Amino acid sequence: MLTIRDLDFSYPNGESGLAVPQWDVANGEAVALVGPSGAGKTTLLKLICGIHQPSGGTIECVGVTVTALSDPERRAWRLRKVGVVFQDFALMDYLTVRENLLLPLRLGAGARAGEEGHARTLADQLEVSRYWNKLASELSQGERQRVAIARALVHRPVLVLADEPTASLDATRKSQAVRLMLEECRSRQAGLVMVTHDPELLPLFDRVVSLEDIVS
Numbered sequence: 001m002l003t004i005r006d007l008d009f010s011y012p013n014g015e016s017g018l019a020v021p022q023w024d025v026a027n028g029e030a031v032a033l034v035g036p037s038g039a040g041k042t043t044l045l046k047l048i049c050g051i052h053q054p055s056g057g058t059i060e061c062v063g064v065t066v067t068a069l070s071d072p073e074r075r076a077w078r079l080r081k082v083g084v085v086f087q088d089f090a091l092m093d094y095l096t097v098r099e100n101l102l103l104p105l106r107l108g109a110g111a112r113a114g115e116e117g118h119a120r121t122l123a124d125q126l127e128v129s130r131y132w133n134k135l136a137s138e139l140s141q142g143e144r145q146r147v148a149i150a151r152a153l154v155h156r157p158v159l160v161l162a163d164e165p166t167a168s169l170d171a172t173r174k175s176q177a178v179r180l181m182l183e184e185c186r187s188r189q190a191g192l193v194m195v196t197h198d199p200e201l202l203p204l205f206d207r208v209v210s211l212e213d214i215v216s
């Protein structure tokens with residue numbers, strides 16, 4: 001489902017970057033990505049979803065060569081096909097929880113019948129539906145993180161990328177949220193790559209990958 005070959009990327013300052021000769025994620029596979037702070041885990045997720053464009057190499061995801069797309073094509077592909085939980089959540093503060101959850105449907109896939117229902121179900125499961133009409137700016141960190149997780153799943157993406165998505169959650173909610181992400185992805189053979197430092201969560205994944213083992 002995800003094939004990376006000879007990937008090479010440097011930030012404009014030329015001081016930091018990432019080189020990944022070869023890395024694959026199988027259909028429906030759930031991978032925990034670990035590694036020390038500053039190793040490049042966030043950078044790799046941003047390369048996979050096309051926010052960063054590498055200077056060399058290829059990334060293929062479910063038949064699409066992401067690295068061959070133009071900037072607007074990559075953005076459109078990400079909005080339709082990928083769900084991302086960013087470290088800073090990237091919620092729209094001036095929109096309500098409902099509006100944030102419907103955003104991927106409006107921007108990417110186009111709203112289809114029943115999808116607001118899926119958004120509502122995810123909000124229930126992540127215990128944020130009571131804030132349905134509240135502004136994102138009025139939520140706590142943990143509530144914002146749960147909305148960000150729901151938003152990454154709402155459009156049934158083929159690939160979910162999550163950057164420490166449980167950092168602001170208590171132990172019970174952490175496990176609930178990760179189990180929900182795993183269930184959602186496994187139920188339709190979507191891939192999941194999650195950066196996590198939580199040793200309790202690692203056994204839930206099909207594979208644990210240390211970034212240091214895949215970079216050159």
Ligand code: ADP
Pocket residue numbers: 011012013016017035036037038039040041042043044
């Ligand atoms: P991790 O997620 O493993 O903590 P990151 O991917 O955030 O690591 O960062 C990898 C390296 O790239 C670090 O040395 C970091 O300082 C650097 N870095 C991250 N973002 C930028 C940026 N926008 N510009 C320049 N360097 C960056």
